[in-house]
Amino acid sequence: DRLLRQSLLSPLTKVPGPWYARFTSLVLKWNELTANRTRYIHGLHRRYGPAVRIAPTELAFASAAAVKEVYCSGGSGYDKTEFYDLFTVYGRRTMFTTLNKGDHAKRKRILADRYANSNIVRQPSLDGITERAANFVARCDESVTGSGSLDIFVYLHSYAFDCVTHHLFHPYGANSLQSKQDEEIMREVTFDDSLQNRLVQYYSPTLHSLFGTLLSAFAKPRETPLADEFVLETSARTDTAAFTVLNRLNEAGPPADMEPIDIAAECLDHMAAGIDTTGDALCFLMWELSQPRSLRYQTRLREEVLMMANPTGGAGFDKLAYLDAVVMEGLRCFPAIPMSLPRYVPRGGRDIDGYFVPEGTVVSCQAYSVQRIDEGVFPDPDTFNPDRWLDPKGDAERKRLFFAFANGGRGCVGKHLALAEMKMLLCAVYSRFETRPDESMAPEEMEMSDQLISSRPLGQRCLLRFLPVGCHRGE
Numbered sequence: 209d210r211l212l213r214q215s216l217l218s219p220l221t222k223v224p225g226p227w228y229a230r231f232t233s234l235v236l237k238w239n240e241l242t243a244n245r246t247r248y249i250h251g252l253h254r255r256y257g258p259a260v261r262i263a264p265t266e267l268a269f270a271s272a273a274a275v276k277e278v279y280c281s282g283g284s285g286y287d288k289t290e291f292y293d294l295f296t297v298y299g300r301r302t303m304f305t306t307l308n309k310g311d312h313a314k315r316k317r318i319l320a321d322r323y324a325n326s327n328i329v330r331q332p333s334l335d336g337i338t339e340r341a342a343n344f345v346a347r348c349d350e351s352v353t354g355s356g357s358l359d360i361f362v363y364l365h366s367y368a369f370d371c372v373t374h375h376l377f378h379p380y381g382a383n384s385l386q387s388k389q390d391e392e393i394m395r396e397v398t399f400d401d402s403l404q405n406r407l408v409q410y411y412s413p414t415l416h417s418l419f420g421t422l423l424s425a426f427a428k429p430r431e432t433p434l435a436d437e438f439v440l441e442t443s444a445r446t447d448t449a450a451f452t453v454l455n456r457l458n459e460a461g462p463p464a465d466m467e468p469i470d471i472a473a474e475c476l477d478h479m480a481a482g483i484d485t486t487g488d489a490l491c492f493l494m495w496e497l498s499q500p501r502s503l504r505y506q507t508r509l510r511e512e513v514l515m516m517a518n519p520t521g522g523a524g525f526d527k528l529a530y531l532d533a534v535v536m537e538g539l540r541c542f543p544a545i546p547m548s549l550p551r552y553v554p555r556g557g558r559d560i561d562g563y564f565v566p567e568g569t570v571v572s573c574q575a576y577s578v579q580r581i582d583e584g585v586f587p588d589p590d591t592f593n594p595d596r597w598l599d600p601k602g603d604a605e606r607k608r609l610f611f612a613f614a615n616g617g618r619g620c621v622g623k624h625l626a627l628a629e630m631k632m633l634l635c636a637v638y639s640r641f642e643t644r645p646d647e648s649m650a651p652e653e654m655e656m657s658d659q660l661i662s663s664r665p666l667g668q669r670c671l672l673r674f675l676p677v678g679c680h681r682g683e
């Protein structure tokens with residue numbers, strides 16, 4: 209009876225969607241288990257428009273109005289759902305996993321300044337990124353004289369790992385581009401295969417606690433002992449550089465109710481948030497730039513970078529318009545977190561994009577759809593074309609629909625760090641090399657495979673060839 213009432217009388221019946229979504233969430237769950245949620249929901253948006261009912265009590269939106277309401281109203285938007293419990297670390301909640309506004313604001317007040325752009329593009333912080341980009345280029349050089357290709361999927365994750373731990377822990381950051389031991393930690397986090405197990409844990413905790421051991425025989429639990437140990441040990445340091453996140457957490461210390469295990473949890477969370485995201489975003493982007501169809505963009509990028517007297521020194525990258533366009537278009541087409549960011553509609557219900565939605569309904573937007581559903585703003589939306597970002601006309605509309613870092617008070621705190629890492633690496637690579645895909649790569653290997661919230665290349669490898677360019681200034 210309750211089900212029938214919910215299906216037929218709920219105000220949600222006004223929202224378009226497939227007939228079965230009124231009665232069951234099974235189709236949605238099946239797509240999640242098979243790592244296909246993002247594309248499934250995108251297909252529904254294409255068919256039914258920017259507001260879709262995807263399950264009896266769940267809606268997906270893909271418009272600027274919905275982004276503003278769900279993620280920005282009242283500063284940080286609606287509260288997060290228990291989906292985020294899946295990300296708790298050492299049994300603690302962090303800035304990312306706090307569900308309500310108050311707890312979140314307390315943590316954010318402590319941390320925000322270390323991620324401000326002014327802290328990122330300052331010398332001691334930036335020098336670390338420059339050095340790590342040079343370490344990546346050394347790997348590219350080796351591939352030229354060695355096997356002929358480089359697996360950038362692996363080494364971009366190394367780069368992101370080294371950069372984020374530099375920002376968290378300098379001088380105790382990881383050096384996985386040069387040390388095999390540190391590379392093992394990165395591999396453990398990057399090649400994690402716990403999707404199905406963690407979804408069962410979320411949807412059916414009882415089943416999971418009864419059959420957890422059995423389940424792990426075919427669907428692995430998430431286990432990252434090397435990363436856990438690295439962070440537990442390193443976050444106990446009290447002498448990290450002034451620009452680091454750990455320095456700020458130590459300053460905040462007990463008065464902010466942060467015990468050592470909370471500090472470790474916060475650090476582990478930022479480390480995890482900074483590896484796959486930046487690594488995969490760069491990987492998808494460099495793969496695309498290497499395709500014959502995109503070589504003209506690669507050439508234009510190189511020309512701009514080589515105009516700088518010193519492409520990899522200081523914060524010069526911050527002023528390059530074409531580099532910015534390339535990165536924005538990369539994050540638009542291949543957002544590292546393309547998936548729904550679920551929130552609860554607050555007490556009393558809300559109007560979202562023209563629909564009244566009762567309290568307690570789960571609502572979300574996914575970057576993949578927000579950034580391509582409106583063809584008036586993004587014509588030919590499935591085509592990678594950095595030039596679209598250079599047209600002053602439509603700039604405000606494009607930015608309103610840019611959702612790769614989410615939006616509002618709970619948007620990505622590491623955004624400026626991620627952008628600096630991406631831009632520095634692209635300057636370092638494309639001032640020296642032309643890149644091409646390795647012939648052994650099949651295009652399917654670079655298809656998007658959804659994980660819990662982020663998405664990675666299906667084949668978990670990306671081989672590129674690096675061809676040195678002759679006229680490198682400053683050499």
Ligand code: HEM
Nearest residue numbers: 303304478481482485486489545549613614618620622626
């Ligand atoms: C291209 C790279 C990156 C992308 C696309 C990205 C994207 C995002 C998105 C979409 C969110 C919102 C998630 C949600 O609401 O569920 C988020 C949150 C967050 N990101 Fe990133 N991120 C990137 C890099 C980084 C880096 C390098 C860090 C480094 C510390 C970081 C740390 C965080 C943290 C701590 C949060 C939680 C913020 C909060 O709840 O207040 N991210 N990121």
